[in-house]
Amino acid sequence: MSRDHGMCRLAGRLLCALALTTAAAAHGDGGSGDWPLHGNDAGGQRHARLDQINRDNVAQLEPAWTWRSGVKATFQATPIVVGDRMYLSLPFSHVAALDARSGRELWRYEHPRPAGRLCCGPANRGVAVRDGRVFVGTVDARLIALDARTGQPLWNVAVADAAPATEQAAQLPDSDPLSRRETQGSTGVGIAMAPQVAGDLVIVGITGVGYGLHPENAVVGLPGQYGRPGVLAAFDAASGRRVWQFDVTGPGWEGAFAARTADGLDLGRDLPAERAALAREGGAWRHGGGSLWATPAIDAERGLIFFGTGNPSPQMADGSRPGDNLYTASLVALDLRTGRLVWHYQQVPHDRWGYDVASPPVLFELQQGGERIPALAQPSKLGWVYVHDRRDGRLLFRSEAFVPQQNLFAAPSAEGVVIAPGIAGGASWSPSALDPQQALLFVPGIHLPTRYTVREAERADGSRFQYVVSEPEGPRGGVLAAVDLAHEGRLRWQVKLDQPMVGGVLSTAGGLLFTGIGERSFAAFDSGSGMRLWSWQVDAGVNAPPVSYAIDGRQYVAVAAGGNALFGFPQGDGLHVFALPAPAVAATTGAR
Numbered sequence: 001m002s003r004d005h006g007m008c009r010l011a012g013r014l015l016c017a018l019a020l021t022t023a024a025a026a027h028g029d030g031g032s033g034d035w036p037l038h039g040n041d042a043g044g045q046r047h048a049r050l051d052q053i054n055r056d057n058v059a060q061l062e063p064a065w066t067w068r069s070g071v072k073a074t075f076q077a078t079p080i081v082v083g084d085r086m087y088l089s090l091p092f093s094h095v096a097a098l099d100a101r102s103g104r105e106l107w108r109y110e111h112p113r114p115a116g117r118l119c120c121g122p123a124n125r126g127v128a129v130r131d132g133r134v135f136v137g138t139v140d141a142r143l144i145a146l147d148a149r150t151g152q153p154l155w156n157v158a159v160a161d162a163a164p165a166t167e168q169a170a171q172l173p174d175s176d177p178l179s180r181r182e183t184q185g186s187t188g189v190g191i192a193m194a195p196q197v198a199g200d201l202v203i204v205g206i207t208g209v210g211y212g213l214h215p216e217n218a219v220v221g222l223p224g225q226y227g228r229p230g231v232l233a234a235f236d237a238a239s240g241r242r243v244w245q246f247d248v249t250g251p252g253w254e255g256a257f258a259a260r261t262a263d264g265l266d267l268g269r270d271l272p273a274e275r276a277a278l279a280r281e282g283g284a285w286r287h288g289g290g291s292l293w294a295t296p297a298i299d300a301e302r303g304l305i306f307f308g309t310g311n312p313s314p315q316m317a318d319g320s321r322p323g324d325n326l327y328t329a330s331l332v333a334l335d336l337r338t339g340r341l342v343w344h345y346q347q348v349p350h351d352r353w354g355y356d357v358a359s360p361p362v363l364f365e366l367q368q369g370g371e372r373i374p375a376l377a378q379p380s381k382l383g384w385v386y387v388h389d390r391r392d393g394r395l396l397f398r399s400e401a402f403v404p405q406q407n408l409f410a411a412p413s414a415e416g417v418v419i420a421p422g423i424a425g426g427a428s429w430s431p432s433a434l435d436p437q438q439a440l441l442f443v444p445g446i447h448l449p450t451r452y453t454v455r456e457a458e459r460a461d462g463s464r465f466q467y468v469v470s471e472p473e474g475p476r477g478g479v480l481a482a483v484d485l486a487h488e489g490r491l492r493w494q495v496k497l498d499q500p501m502v503g504g505v506l507s508t509a510g511g512l513l514f515t516g517i518g519e520r521s522f523a524a525f526d527s528g529s530g531m532r533l534w535s536w537q538v539d540a541g542v543n544a545p546p547v548s549y550a551i552d553g554r555q556y557v558a559v560a561a562g563g564n565a566l567f568g569f570p571q572g573d574g575l576h577v578f579a580l581p582a583p584a585v586a587a588t589t590g591a592r
Helices: 003-011 013-024 271-277 582-587
Strands: 062-068 080-082 085-089 095-099 105-109 128-130 133-137 142-147 153-158 196-198 201-205 219-221 231-236 242-247 297-299 304-308 330-335 341-346 362-368 371-379 385-389 395-398 417-419 433-435 440-447 450-458 464-472 477-484 490-497 505-508 512-517 521-526 532-537 547-551 554-561 574-579
Touching: 080 128, 095 133, 128 196, 133 201, 142 201, 297 362, 371 440, 433 505, 440 505, 477 512, 505 547, 512 554
Parallel strands: none
Antiparallel strands: 062 574, 080 085, 085 095, 095 105, 128 133, 133 142, 142 153, 196 201, 201 231, 219 464, 231 242, 297 304, 304 330, 330 341, 362 371, 371 385, 385 395, 417 450, 433 440, 440 477, 450 464, 477 490, 505 512, 512 521, 521 532, 547 554, 554 574
16 A cells, blocks of 8 residues: 555545655655745645755845735735746735746736724734635634635635624823823734645634734733634635634633642642632633634645634733633644544643733654654744644653843732733743754744733722733843754754844745844844845834745745834735746756
8 A cells, every 4th residue: 555545544634635745745845846825835834845045155145026916914824836827915914826936917806995993903914825715814803715816716714703702992091101002902803824724624813812902012911802713714625615713712711720830830820719709600611712823734644724812802801811811821732633632731820920822733753762743833922833743732842042041930910010921921922843853843033032011990980990010121032043853952053133023934945044133134144053144124124924935947035025014113015936037047957
C-alpha cells in the first residue's frame, strides 16, 4: 500500500483530499513555487523551499513591482499565490486578484461597509483559496465565497450575529481622563483571521468577544455583560452550509478553580471569593469571550485542527466571572470532522491580564528520546514557546523566555503594578516561521511593559464599581528570536530591535528570514546567525507577514505595508514585491 493511500484510510473520505495535498506539499510550496495557504502548509510553518535568493546574493534584492490598493488602513494580509495569480484581502474585507508577475489588478471585490462602529478595526489577515473559490471572513462576521476567476460572490453566510450582544455598550466614567481620548472597539463581533481550508471544509472564527475598551495607548476592562462566546465554525466549501460549530465558553466553564497554571506558576487567585460568587454568576459563560485571532493549523493524518483562544470577557475586570473560564486563553484541539473537543491546554486560567493565545500554532516532528513525536509549538504572550504532543496535548517542554519577564501574574492594584511582557505580548497575533532542516522556530517578540491599575467610579444610582486600566510604561522594543526546538527550546540567537515586532516572519531554504522592522523598514536576516543582511525602506509600517513564491524560474518576496494603528506605525496601502535583478536570476541554479 502506498503511503498516500494509507493516509487516506486514516483520514477518511472527508479528509482524503487534504491528506494527499499535505503529503505533496508538506514543506510549503510543494515544488510548485506557490504560496497556497496562509501558513504556506497546513501546519503553518511559513517556510518556502526556494533558494534562488540566498545569503550570498540577498544584498542585490530590489523592487520587482509595487501595487497600491487605495485603502490606507491597518494592512495585515498574507498574500496567497496559486499559479500566476495572487489573491489579497484588504482592510475592511475587500479582496483583489493580481497578476503575480507584474502586479496588474485583475479584479476587485468591494465589501459593503457595515453601519456603525467596527468592533475590531479594519484589519483582515488574508483569504483562503480552494477549487476555484476565494474565501474571506469579514469585519461584520460573515464568510464569503468568491469566484476566483471573476471575483463575483458565490455565497455569503453569517458566521455569528454581528448585532450587539447587549443593548447598552460599556463606556468609561466621565471622571476618567481616558474618556476624553479616542476609543477603538465596541460591543459586537467581526473576523480578522484568514480562513483555513481542509478537504471540503472552510473554517473560520470570530473576534471581538473578549470585551474591553481601547482608548489611545490604553486598554480598559469594565465589569458587565458585554461579550459572548467565541466561535470556530466549519462550512461546506461548495454551498456555505454550516457543518459544525465549536463555542469557546459554555456551562461548566468554571472548571476546577486552578490555583496554578498547568506548568506550575502561582496565579494569585482568591479562590474562596470566586467560589462564593459562583451562585450569583453561574451564567457568566453566556458572555464569556475567547476571540479567535489566528488561522488554525491542521494535522490531516490524525484529523485534528489546532487553534488558540483569547481572553475571557470582560477583559481584566474579573469579578463577575468566577472560575477558570474554560476554554479561554487556551490552546484547543478539535476533531476536524465533527468539531468535537479532543483536548485543551489552558495557559492562563481566569486570565486577568489579556494573555490571549494569539499567535498561530506551528506543527512539526520532534525527535525526543529516540522517539519521533508529532509536535506543536505555540509562541505565547507570556514570553515562552510551549511545545506539546499534538496527539493528546501533553506539554513536552517550555522554551527559554524570548522577551524580558517581570511580575508575571501579579494582581492589578490601586497603586498599579508593572508587568512584562504586558498585554501586547510576548508573541501576539504575528505568526512565527519554522525552518525544519535547522529545527529553529523564529519568533517575532514584543517587549511592552504595562502598568495594570484598579480604579473606582460611581454609577448613576450611587453604587460604586471597580475597573482595570492597563497602559504601557517604560521603554518598549522588539525581539527576533531563534528557538532551538531540538534542544528543549534554548535560544540559538536573539536580535533586539527598537520597535515591537508586529507582522510576522518568513523563512526560506536560502538560509534567510524576512520580516518588517521599525516603522518603515523591511529586512532580511541570516537564519543561522541572526545577522542582518539587507533592508529596504518603504513609505508605511511593514506590519504584515511576508511570503515567497516563484514563477517562470524567478523567486519573489512579497509583503504588505499599511502600518498598524494600535502601535502607531504609519498607515499606507502598498504591496511591495522584491526579486533579484534579471542578470542575477539568470546566473542562479538553485531555484526550485
